[in-house]
Amino acid sequence: MRAMKSKFMRTSRSMPGLNLASMPDLIFTVLFFFMLVTHMRDDNLKVHYEVPAGTEVQKMEQKTAVINLYISPEGLQIDNQLIAPSGIVPYINEVRKGLSVENQDRLIVSIKADKKTPMGVIGDVKQELQKAYALKVNYSGTEESPSSTNVN
Amino acid sequence: MFGRRHREPVPELNTSSTADISFMLLIFFLVTSSMETDKGIMRQIPPMPDEKQQPMDIKKEHVMTVKLDAHDQLSLDGTLLTPKQLTEQLIQRIEQDRTEHVVSIETHRATTYEAYFKTQNAVVRAYASLRNQRARQLCGKPYAKCSPDEREDIDHYYPQRISEALPKEEGGQP
Numbered sequence: 001m002r003a004m005k006s007k008f009m010r011t012s013r014s015m016p017g018l019n020l021a022s023m024p025d026l027i028f029t030v031l032f033f034f035m036l037v038t039h040m041r042d043d044n045l046k047v048h049y050e051v052p053a054g055t056e057v058q059k060m061e062q063k064t065a066v067i068n069l070y071i072s073p074e075g076l077q078i079d080n081q082l083i084a085p086s087g088i089v090p091y092i093n094e095v096r097k098g099l100s101v102e103n104q105d106r107l108i109v110s111i112k113a114d115k116k117t118p119m120g121v122i123g124d125v126k127q128e129l130q131k132a133y134a135l136k137v138n139y140s141g142t143e144e145s146p147s148s149t150n151v152n
Numbered sequence: 153m154f155g156r157r158h159r160e161p162v163p164e165l166n167t168s169s170t171a172d173i174s175f176m177l178l179i180f181f182l183v184t185s186s187m188e189t190d191k192g193i194m195r196q197i198p199p200m201p202d203e204k205q206q207p208m209d210i211k212k213e214h215v216m217t218v219k220l221d222a223h224d225q226l227s228l229d230g231t232l233l234t235p236k237q238l239t240e241q242l243i244q245r246i247e248q249d250r251t252e253h254v255v256s257i258e259t260h261r262a263t264t265y266e267a268y269f270k271t272q273n274a275v276v277r278a279y280a281s282l283r284n285q286r287a288r289q290l291c292g293k294p295y296a297k298c299s300p301d302e303r304e305d306i307d308h309y310y311p312q313r314i315s316e317a318l319p320k321e322e323g324g325q326p
Contacts, residue, residue, distance in 0.1 A: 120261030
């Protein structure tokens with residue numbers, strides 16, 4: 001009886017409050033959306049690079065078992081650390097140890113090389129990858145619409 | 153009955169801070185994640201050459217030599233051309249020599265990566281165009297819309313036969 005009375009009194013005195021009960025649900029929906037469409041930014045870039053553009057680039061579906069290899073004229077960075085070409089094989093072997101058996105076969109090395117890198121460097125890196133038996137590579141590039149393909 | 157329910161009300165959980173908590177989570181995810189997706193040209197590089205392995209005999213007429221020199225000049229069997237022309241030439245020649253052809257890509261150590269990437273792009277484009285054409289004949293759809301089985305058939309019909317040599321030291325000044 002008292003509860004009824006006080007409730008009645010309050011509504012008569014002030015504006016009814018906005019019902020915020022669904023607010024957390026809304027924000028959770030936005031949160032889940034972001035969790036699904038984004039992925040963690042895990043590499044601190046220590047080298048600068050600008051990838052080339054091409055018309056035939058495809059989205060990389062695979063998100064796990066990917067090693068990022070950044071190549072710029074200044075040096076090499078693998079995932080999160082600067083590395084010498086000779087360090088590629090031990091690093092890949094190390095990463096491979098931590099993967100499940102099926103992921104070991106699916107391992108992709110995504111090469112993000114600067115446009116102006118000479119092919120000599122790329123060739124050396126590829127030879128190291130051969131030694132490490134990491135044979136799936138992805139030459140990272142940005143998409144370019146076919147019509148705007150500049151000749152040469 | 154009615155009265156008793158009002159006499160002993162179940163206290164409600166105060167959920168007003170759930171919104172704040174989820175906002176904090178949301179902001180955390182916004183800050184630590186990135187939208188960009190990785191795009192690129194997928195390639196399989198050959199395994200280390202086995203010393204016992206016999207070099208494969210490939211007849212010269214089947215080989216198309218795509219060469220990039222130290223100045224990023226692209227040539228196919230000795231004639232200079234642009235990546236666009238390369239795609240057209242390759243389409244023609246692969247069509248004539250579907251199963252036996254070999255596209256050999258040669259680079260120089262001083263060739264820039266961009267030129268190499270553009271060349272790879274042109275080669276992939278030639279194959280994609282041929283496979284699309286075949287897909288239209290076979291299942292009336294572009295290659296990307298065909299079923300995995302059909303795609304396998306098409307891949308078998310137009311196999312990618314690309315050979316890459318290590319970048320060369322000699323030939324042309326850097």
